[in-house]
Amino acid sequence: MKYISILGASGSIGTQTLDVIRSHPDEFQLAAASIGKNVDMARAIIEEFAPRLVAVADRDAYDKLRSEYAGKIKIIYGEEGLIEAAVFPKTNIVVTAVVGSVGLVPTLKAIEAGKTIALANKETLVTAGHIVTEAAKKQGVPLLPVDSEHSAIFQCLQGEKREHIEKIILTASGGSFRDKTREELKHVTVEEALRHPNWSMGAKITIDSATMMNKGLEVIEAHWLFALPYEQIDVLLHRESVIHSLIQFRDTSIIAQLGTPDMRVPIQYALTYPKRLPLNSVKPLDLAEISTLHFERIDFARYRCLHLAYEAGKRGGSLPTVLNAANEEAVAAFLAGRIEFLAIEECIERALERHEFVQKPSLEEIRQIDAETRKYVQSLL
Numbered sequence: 001m002k003y004i005s006i007l008g009a010s011g012s013i014g015t016q017t018l019d020v021i022r023s024h025p026d027e028f029q030l031a032a033a034s035i036g037k038n039v040d041m042a043r044a045i046i047e048e049f050a051p052r053l054v055a056v057a058d059r060d061a062y063d064k065l066r067s068e069y070a071g072k073i074k075i076i077y078g079e080e081g082l083i084e085a086a087v088f089p090k091t092n093i094v095v096t097a098v099v100g101s102v103g104l105v106p107t108l109k110a111i112e113a114g115k116t117i118a119l120a121n122k123e124t125l126v127t128a129g130h131i132v133t134e135a136a137k138k139q140g141v142p143l144l145p146v147d148s149e150h151s152a153i154f155q156c157l158q159g160e161k162r163e164h165i166e167k168i169i170l171t172a173s174g175g176s177f178r179d180k181t182r183e184e185l186k187h188v189t190v191e192e193a194l195r196h197p198n199w200s201m202g203a204k205i206t207i208d209s210a211t212m213m214n215k216g217l218e219v220i221e222a223h224w225l226f227a228l229p230y231e232q233i234d235v236l237l238h239r240e241s242v243i244h245s246l247i248q249f250r251d252t253s254i255i256a257q258l259g260t261p262d263m264r265v266p267i268q269y270a271l272t273y274p275k276r277l278p279l280n281s282v283k284p285l286d287l288a289e290i291s292t293l294h295f296e297r298i299d300f301a302r303y304r305c306l307h308l309a310y311e312a313g314k315r316g317g318s319l320p321t322v323l324n325a326a327n328e329e330a331v332a333a334f335l336a337g338r339i340e341f342l343a344i345e346e347c348i349e350r351a352l353e354r355h356e357f358v359q360k361p362s363l364e365e366i367r368q369i370d371a372e373t374r375k376y377v378q379s380l381l
């Protein structure tokens, strides 16, 4: 039996992880979970999975749940709660499925406590890649990718040597506006932006996908997970999201991972690795029915956020922290109807330009730079 803590159990990745746990009651048990403010979801999780601890980020939600479950299970508020869920003694695997850099400290605490990390929360690795990967190495803790592209690369790498890689190729769907020109992007709505062509995901990542910052964050995530320089990380536009990513080896061979676009596949792979279990709830691909797949080169002028992410990643230091924090604030402002879609990239660019570079920021400096960047983006709105 593997005991699981899910940070962000009420979200898109969180609920799909619960589905995987539900399908394999002899393999997995939910030990601890965290939610933000979704009280109904917390109640449903407690009734069905009986975790021993639930962390709650929102004060009102915490007060409600604590009065309902006092004396029955531990309900803990705020960052302290997230950390308690991350280091819960019985837990073997922590699924990091919160959105944003709020996942950083709990992930580091889980690593220090020797937990295996199933990493969905890409912002953690973007904002502090050197700190997270060094901590995992020091503790001998595996960082197992959940993000579909990184799971694909990880699966293609099994039995292969990293030094035989020529390059990895991350596929990108192009997001909800892939058929629009930049001129047409000026007046798009939040509702339109939230209509991803292939995946059902949380709001923030769906907007990131529309700006292609999602792919930018994934390029930086891949740099840290697979210890590859940016010159060996490519992005390829692939509308269907059937090929989740590819590795080209030195002998020109390319190995790809294909599958139904359903996050339960990479989530389950991270939880069962190195085993594979049946996944009856997912319909396998019918390639004859799909018949045709499409590939296009990326136009970096069209997808400015991807360009900014490559630049920030290559220059390194504190720039990915700024990129991530500025993006989180700008996307939240767009979702709240406070700025236009194209203002997201402007906010990020301005935050990067004014930032005073730090070569190897400490955790404390990262937290400070993150807070300062958010404040600066707020001042632009």
Ligand SMILES: NC(=O)C1=CN([C@@H]2O[C@H](COP(=O)(O)OP(=O)(O)OC[C@H]3O[C@@H](n4cnc5c(N)ncnc54)[C@H](OP(=O)(O)O)[C@@H]3O)[C@@H](O)[C@H]2O)C=CC1
Binding pocket: 007, 008, 009, 010, 011, 012, 013, 014, 034, 035, 036, 037, 038, 039, 057, 096, 097, 098, 099, 100, 102, 120, 121, 122, 123, 146, 147, 148, 199, 200, 201, 202, 203, 204, 205, 263
């Ligand atoms: N969804 C997907 O298919 C994929 C997601 N990812 C990554 O996984 C992560 C999660 O994404 P997704 O599941 O889509 O996001 P969702 O928005 O669906 O879920 C986010 C979760 O985090 C909780 N949460 C939100 N804000 C806070 C906070 N300040 N403190 C603590 N908890 C908080 C939410 O709680 P509540 O809802 O209760 O308020 C919810 O449980 C992201 O980093 C994303 O980039 C990666 C690949 C695919």
Ligand SMILES: CC(=O)[C@@H](O)[C@H](O)COP(=O)(O)O
Binding pocket: 147, 148, 149, 171, 172, 173, 174, 175, 199, 205, 208, 209, 210, 214, 215, 263
């Ligand atoms: C499911 C998943 O991993 C997402 O990150 C997905 O990749 C988003 O798709 P695009 O960013 O390619 O539009």
Ligand SMILES: [Mn+2]
Binding pocket: 147, 148, 149, 218
């Ligand atoms: Mn992805």
